[in-house]
Amino acid sequence: MNVESKIKTLTEQLNHYAHAYYTLDNPIVEDAEYDRLYRELVALETENPNLVRADSPTHRTGDVVLSGFKKYTHDYQLYSLQDAFSKEELEAFDTRVRKEIPDPEYICELKIDGLSLSLVYVNGVLETAATRGDGSIGEDITEQVKRIKDVPLVLSEPIDIVVRGEAYLPRRNFQKLNLEREEEGLPSFANPRNAAAGTLRQLDTKVVAKRGLATFLYQEASPATNDTQEEVLEYFEKLGLVVNDQRAFATDITEIWNFIEKVAALRDALPYDIDGVVIKVNQLAQQDVLGFTVKFPKWAIAYKFPAELAET
Numbered sequence: 001m002n003v004e005s006k007i008k009t010l011t012e013q014l015n016h017y018a019h020a021y022y023t024l025d026n027p028i029v030e031d032a033e034y035d036r037l038y039r040e041l042v043a044l045e046t047e048n049p050n051l052v053r054a055d056s057p058t059h060r061t062g063d064v065v066l067s068g069f070k071k072y073t074h075d076y077q078l079y080s081l082q083d084a085f086s087k088e089e090l091e092a093f094d095t096r097v098r099k100e101i102p103d104p105e106y107i108c109e110l111k112i113d114g115l116s117l118s119l120v121y122v123n124g125v126l127e128t129a130a131t132r133g134d135g136s137i138g139e140d141i142t143e144q145v146k147r148i149k150d151v152p153l154v155l156s157e158p159i160d161i162v163v164r165g166e167a168y169l170p171r172r173n174f175q176k177l178n179l180e181r182e183e184e185g186l187p188s189f190a191n192p193r194n195a196a197a198g199t200l201r202q203l204d205t206k207v208v209a210k211r212g213l214a215t216f217l218y219q220e221a222s223p224a225t226n227d228t229q230e231e232v233l234e235y236f237e238k239l240g241l242v243v244n245d246q247r248a249f250a251t252d253i254t255e256i257w258n259f260i261e262k263v264a265a266l267r268d269a270l271p272y273d274i275d276g277v278v279i280k281v282n283q284l285a286q287q288d289v290l291g292f293t294v295k296f297p298k299w300a301i302a303y304k305f306p307a308e309l310a311e312t
């Protein structure tokens with residue numbers, strides 16, 4: 001096997017193992033075996049820098065210390081969601097929707113308490129990752145996001161797509177981080193969201209790699225290639241993006257409220273923080289019919305849980 005084929009095989013093998021470990025949470029090799037193959041790849045890439053592939057896992061390490069954050073103008077506006085704090089507000093939302101969509105089907109998803117991020121893939125390769133900013137202009141955090149191990153550097157298909165999601169710090173990594181900071185005499189982070197935000201603002205990317213951020217992707221920002229939000233989420237998983245597995249369908253407020261109560265009961269047992277449930281009209285064509293107000297999409301609403309007691 002020539003060097004180029006060897007590098008291709010090693011890269012694919014390591015990415016397959018990393019996808020199983022970080023995205024599917026289902027390790028299929030021992031760490032020692034992964035490390036042995038990784039060292040073999042680093043050696044071959046060092047001898048043949050011109051053969052390093054865009055999807056090489058070695059892009060996720062290496063100590064890049066940036067001097068600051070470049071601004072990034074989003075091609076697609078990142079909107080916010082209107083909030084609801086009661087069942088009555090959800091009923092008002094449903095009434096407004098029914099004025100234009102007589103019998104809507106809703107999809108309900110968890111509202112992840114992290115940091116919004118936009119991922120721009122060109123020909124299937126991660127080109128830019130950026131924060132939401134004011135919705136139009138964010139900050140380029142590409143090098144930082146490359147250190148989030150469940151973010152694919154290359155999708156399973158060579159497509160151009162802009163996806164939106166949330167970067168978050170799993171609770172176990174949050175507790176581990178605060179223990180380390182306590183031992184170093186540093187102030188602890190108040191909650192996983194602040195820790196995630198602080199981590200993505202690190203200019204030393206080695207720090208990002210160490211902290212163990214993760215993602216959930218939930219929105220196709222570029223023109224839709226699917227008919228429903230459910231199909232978007234299934235498509236994202238096929239591409240190699242991480243999608244949250246908790247979701248439900250509803251045709252009325254009673255079913256929506258049942259899901260909200262189910263999520264409220266399992267919230268504390270989740271390995272990540274959530275601050276509510278997002279309810280969306282599932283048919284993308286119906287989302288287009290409803291459109292946007294000046295600030296929010298008219299086809300979605302975020303039910304917010306009462307604030308949890310401060311993280312202990």
Ligand SMILES: NC(=O)c1cnc(N)c2cc(Br)sc12
Nearest residue numbers: 080081109110111112218278
């Ligand atoms: N599932 C979703 O759509 C979702 C989850 N978590 C979030 N923090 C947000 C924010 C917007 Br805006 S949508 C959304």
